[in-house]
Amino acid sequence: MTSAKDDRLVGTSVARREDPRLLSGRGRFVDDIELPGMLHAQFVRSTVAHGTITEIDLTRVRQVPGVVAAFTAADLELGDITAQLGRPLSEFVPTAMPVLARDRVRYVGEPVAVVVARDPYLAEDGLEAARVTYAPLPPITCEEQALAPDAPRVHAEAAGNTLVDVGLFATEGIDEIFDQAPCVVHVDLRTGRQNALPLETRGAVAQWDAREEQLVLHTCTQTPHQVRTVASRCLRLDERAVRVIVPDMGGGFGLKCVVGREEIATAAAALRLGRPVKWIEDRKDALSASFLAREQHYTVRAAFDADGRILGLDADVVCDMGAYSCYPFTAGIEPLMASAEMPGVYKVPAYRVRGRAITTNKAPTAPYRxxxxxxxxxxxxxxxxxxxxxxxxxxxxxxxxxxxxxxxxxxxxxxxxxxxxxxxxxxxxxxxxxxxxxxxxxxxxxxxxxxxxxxxxxxxxxxxYGSAAFAQRKMEVVPGFDLAEVRMDTSGAVTATTGTISHGQSHETTMAQIVADALGLDIAKVKLHQGDTDRITYGWGTFASRSIAVGGSAVRLAAGKLGDKLRAIAADEWGIPPEETELDRGRVRRRDDPDVALTYEHLADTAYLKSHLLPKDIDPGLTATAVFDVHNxxxxxxxxxxxxxxxxxxxxxxxxxxxxxxxxxxxxxxxxxxxxxxxxxxxxxxxxxxxxxxxxxxxxxxxxxxxxxxxxxxxxxxxxxxxxxxxxxxxxxxxxxxxxxxxxxxxxxxxxxxxxxxxxxxxxxxxxxxxxxxxxxxxxxxxxxxxxxx
Missing domain, CATH: 3.30.365.10 (Aldehyde oxidase/xanthine dehydrogenase, molybdopterin binding domain)
Incomplete structure (x- = not known):
């Protein structure tokens, strides 16, 4: 035990610290950002579900008053967004998702070109002037069409329009179990395709910082470090030259934990024009052309004994993942999760499952809550x-x-x-x-x-989910760990930095509760920073209910390390072992005489301003970092x-x-x-x-x-x-x-x-x-x- 504090904050309903700012209109969202000389982008989108592009004519677009520029894929020369599993091609087929469609379109709403204008309304006028000619191909719009023997392919490399086809489990003798079971029941179940529907649609503001030689991208993403990685690769920049900042965010629900094409194209336009560019998704595009989710088909049967105890489970799962794999989770995320976790809370002694991800001419699928x-x-x-x-x-x-x-x-x-x-x-x-x-x-x-x-x-x-769990899915990009830093200044105030992102989960409150308890500190003294790739080396963001379990654990460990350093500095001043000290309400006090204590301000003065008084094994400053991963x-x-x-x-x-x-x-x-x-x-x-x-x-x-x-x-x-x-x-x-x-x-x-x-x-x-x-x-x-x- 390092803290003598009895009135623990963890476990109590502390009032949300975000609310005064958000409820009084002081929140700052992507669309609130206004920069000198800023331009506005919108996207020419495909009007056909499947077809080859025979011509993109933006001549009239560039003549629309207020339009500054219009770009196709050929103009921007961007790399593709490609998510892969490290599996044999017989089990997984990667699909490259171009930032802007080049030769073929695969769903209604796919971005084909970007128009940049002085304001968003003029950008919309520019869209009306675009002329795109297609040679239509037969669209695949349902599971039955996708899996038909003579079906046209959404992607030439995806035979049978199947991106993932795995049988993760097959208990030996399961057919005999079903043959002999007193009771066998069947379910054929379908769930409808949905939109995660965050209150705030997707958006981005990109600008080039000439002094720092760095692209600064403000965007409402759940995974800023992954956006930085993809942006640097698509734009062919060093990763150091990309900084992603997430301001306040009005919901995500998984839709924003994958890397979208539009924020990359917005950044490319800002680089090309040398001016800030903003893109805000309208609700029509958000509903129809953004990432969707949930369209799944389960054909399952279960065997039971006469007393109602389950003997076996047999399942076939087909997930319609739309036109492309999302980055970084791939088209495998839904069938692999369903296949691996379906038994859930029940004791299932025998199990067989086949999980498939199929591709269709619909907007691609992303994780959704x-x-x-x-x-x-x-x-x-x-x-x-x-x-x-x-x-x-x-x-x-x-x-x-x-x-x-x-x-x-x-x-x-x-x-x-x-x-x-x-x-x-x-x-x-x-x-x-x-x-x-x-x-x-x-x-x-x-x-x-x-x-x-x-x-x-x-x-x-x-x-x-830790790295071990994600590694079981054979993903090329393996999420899991998170980093945290906890720093105290000379006033005794603490700043915690985490790789997680709050988009409504109250991290500013709950993370502060964890830090304040660990340090025996008033919660008012704790401030959380998140959503800035220049503040923390790497982080995996917020998805899969990981923020408190993983990110909160990293913050707790970092705060514990900082507390240990405070106790070590105080113990050295007293000439006693650190084990004979404890943290208590902004002080380190002696266990043998609780009335004797040193304030955090006093210890911070020593750590920063009188470092010559520190013992040789303690570095100046009061900063601690920690990493946490779930290894089971x-x-x-x-x-x-x-x-x-x-x-x-x-x-x-x-x-x-x-x-x-x-x-x-x-x-x-x-x-x-x-x-x-x-x-x-x-x-x-x-x-x-x-x-x-x-x-x-x-x-x-x-x-x-x-x-x-x-x-x-x-x-x-x-x-x-x-x-x-x-x-x-x-x-x-x-x-x-x-x-x-x-x-x-x-x-x-x-x-x-x-x-x-x-x-x-x-x-x-x-x-x-x-x-x-x-x-x-x-x-x-x-x-x-x-x-x-x-």
Missing amino acids: GVSRPSYVMAMERLMERAARELRLDPVEIRRRNVITDFPYTGVNNITYDPGSYLESLDLCERAVREAGWYDRQAAATAEGRHIGIGYSCFSERTG DGTFSNATHGVVVELHEGTGQVEILAYFCVEDCGVAVNPQVVEGQCRGGIAQGISGALFEQITYDAQGEPSATSFMDYKVPTAHEIPEVVIHHLETPCAFTATGAKGAGEGGTIGAPAAVLNAVNDALRPTGVELDDTPITPETVHRALTPRTPEQTP
Whole structure:
């Protein structure tokens, strides 16, 4: 123990330190940046889903008043953005994504040229004058077309339009297990293509700093160091000559954790013109031409014994990844995650899976909050529901018989799960639903002819992926570790710098709580810096619920090192061993006489201004750095969600009457922040279950290019969420915390779908696809003759 402080900040709901700035309009986002002589960029985008470019004529564009320049790929001569797996080509096919399309376009909205003008409206005028001629090719717009034997190829090198095709697991004898099982259930499930829909669309401001000989790129990315790496390679600059800065960011959700083409093209235009250039994505482009997610198809079956215990799982997963692999995660991110992690919270003794990523003429896919987990959790939970019905078991009871209870647990998928509260969360969630009276209300409603259903989902959230976990995916770029620096100045104030990025997760608060506790310091004395590639050597940013688990651990270790140095300086002054000192409220005090203490200001004066007084083994200054990586299979948060819905016959509407969440993310650094993450994630999960979907017509034209077509819920459709916390501290992080960012989104679709099916039980209809539309529910509730009943 290095701190005598009793009133710990970690574990308390400290008020968010970001709020005064953001709520008073003092936040600074990319679009707030105004620079002298700044120009504005917009992109000429493909109007066809698939075709060769026969001509790009920008002559009239350059004649539009206010247009300064217009560039094609040939004008800028940029390198491609290529993400690769280090697998044999039989398993993975890399696809080079040009910054601007050169010879061929592969989806509606693909950037073909960039127009730069004095203001954004003049840039839009310039777009209207562009003339691009295409020789159309047959578009691939669905899984069936992509995998057809005679299908045209989206990429010549991708046979069968397949970018990834892996069978990660196949237990010997699994066919015999299914042949002999008393109960085998099947699920064929599809999830709709979605947009992550951050409040702030993508954007970038690029300028050349002549004094520093450095390109400065302000952009709203979750991974600034990866943007720096790609920008330097595409622009053929030394990495030192690129600085990426992330100001305040209005949401990301995974969409912004990959490197986009537009920010690279904006930087190239700024270099070419020698003037600052800004690009802000409009909502039409954000909905239709940005990175999308979630379009997946699961064909799964499970074998159970007569008591409802699972004997085997067999799955085929097809993920429609759109036209290109994203950088750095590749097209493998969704099928590989689904294949590796599908067993989840359940004890599955035998497993076989095939995971495929297919390419189609749609906007490419990026990670989106939860990645494949909302889909495969839905598949697993539907299997549990279906088996419970076949075996005449209570749906909660069949889960009790199958959840992991002994930890650490190494599954058939070769993943070791650290301790969690899987059974405890399930029991508590069911108890909360019962004690709120919903089972009695359901029975009464059924007697009145109303349709009320109760559904659950039980799941884990793999968080804090380290290098070891990512390396298992054979990625050429292997994320994982994070760096942190903690520095104290002569006033005793502390600046912490981290490689993570906050885009709504309250890092300025939670990271400061960790540092203040480690140093026994007032939180007001701690300031966090993030989102600047010149401040920290390298960082992997924020995605996959890693910030507190990995970045917070690095910050905690660095703060601990700084505390050790403070104690060593004080101990030298007193002539005692450092072990006989402790940190306490901005001071180092003696353990044998707590009234004797030296303030941090005094020690900082010695470290900086009187370094001749330091012992030879202590360097001047008060700076400490640390790196942290998770070297096991990751840390697993877990939760159970319970949902009560009512289906309305006249409209087919699904009304959510109540929502319960029991979550365990280890040590909750700030419980209020965790609850905010839960509620926000649940809202996105409900939206995916009931509202959001982008479809394409036969020509590859997207259906939703505005909020008139792309349905998202309002506050009216999102219920109040009752949240209960459990706490199983993590043994693998420096704070005991696990990730909390994605759980809400992971669990909600399955719970809502199960509740809807529970309400539909008297009709004999079962739904397995999302989003669940009012039309689908209305048809299910409409009386049919026996011949018409599915």
